Amino acid sequence: DADVTQTPRNRITKTGKRIMLECSQTKGHDRMYWYRQDPGLGLRLIYYSFDVKDINKGEISDGYSVSRQAQAKFSLSLESAIPNQTALYFCATSDLAGGPNNEQFFGPGTRLTVL
Amino acid sequence: GESVGLHLPTLSVQEGDNSIINCAYSNSASDYFIWYKQESGKGPQFIIDIRSNMDKRQGQRVTVLLNKTVKHLSLQIAATQPGDSAVYFCAETGSGSYQLTFGKGTKLSVIP
Numbered sequence: 001d002a003d004v005t006q007t008p009r010n011r012i013t014k015t016g017k018r019i020m021l022e023c024s025q026t027k028g029h030d031r032m033y034w035y036r037q038d039p040g041l042g043l044r045l046i047y048y049s050f051d052v053k054d055i056n057k058g059e060i061s062d063g064y065s066v067s068r069q070a071q072a073k074f075s076l077s078l079e080s081a082i083p084n085q086t087a088l089y090f091c092a093t094s095d096l097a098g099g100p101n102n103e104q105f106f107g108p109g110t111r112l113t114v115l
Numbered sequence: 116g117e118s119v120g121l122h123l124p125t126l127s128v129q130e131g132d133n134s135i136i137n138c139a140y141s142n143s144a145s146d147y148f149i150w151y152k153q154e155s156g157k158g159p160q161f162i163i164d165i166r167s168n169m170d171k172r173q174g175q176r177v178t179v180l181l182n183k184t185v186k187h188l189s190l191q192i193a194a195t196q197p198g199d200s201a202v203y204f205c206a207e208t209g210s211g212s213y214q215l216t217f218g219k220g221t222k223l224s225v226i227p
Contacts, residue, residue, distance in 0.1 A: 042219040090158050106158030
């Protein structure tokens with residue numbers, strides 16, 4: 001079974017709709033991250049969480065919100081989706097105990113299309 | 116601002132040849148670097164990492180070289196195979212930071 005799972009894997013929605021992307025992990029990691037990937041722009045950090053009570057904005061948090069429901073779950077919401085939020089979204093985890101090493105483990109991604 | 120970038124967006128190599136993928140970074144405080152491989156339809160996967168107190172690190176068929184003087188990172192893949200075809204990203208993190216900054220990616224295509 002995959003260590004980091006994302007649901008849904010694909011989603012098509014309309015402008016103005018509220019969308020939630022979910023991420024679950026079985027690695028027991030404290031830290032979780034949400035990235036978006038656009039062609040030619042690499043991965044950009046949206047939000048990250050170092051534990052259940054800790055939420056931090058990343059590089060491109062505008063238009064997004066997150067919820068860390070449990071150590072294993074981190075969801076990303078688009079309150080009112082717009083077309084330029086069409087992208088591939090990745091969840092990742094890393095281990096607090098890893099110290100300065102910050103290897104992140106990625107989920108399979110969610111492809112979101114906003115019409 | 117600080118950034119991590121790649122010199123070549125695409126690279127085509129013959130099967131069996133060695134591949135070299137380059138990455139430039141601008142944050143002189145960066146002290147940990149990672150190479151990720153992303154196959155089509157999948158999330159990035161860790162390949163190899165290196166700390167700033169090292170110049171070279173070898174894995175299975177892969178070697179990462181770090182030149183701190185010119186802020187340059189490279190990934191060498193020996194005897195490139197069709198399964199190596201993917202997009203490769205470098206990523207870095209600065210001292211005391213746990214956030215990764217990713218480069219834009221290089222697409223490696225292996226010609227059979």
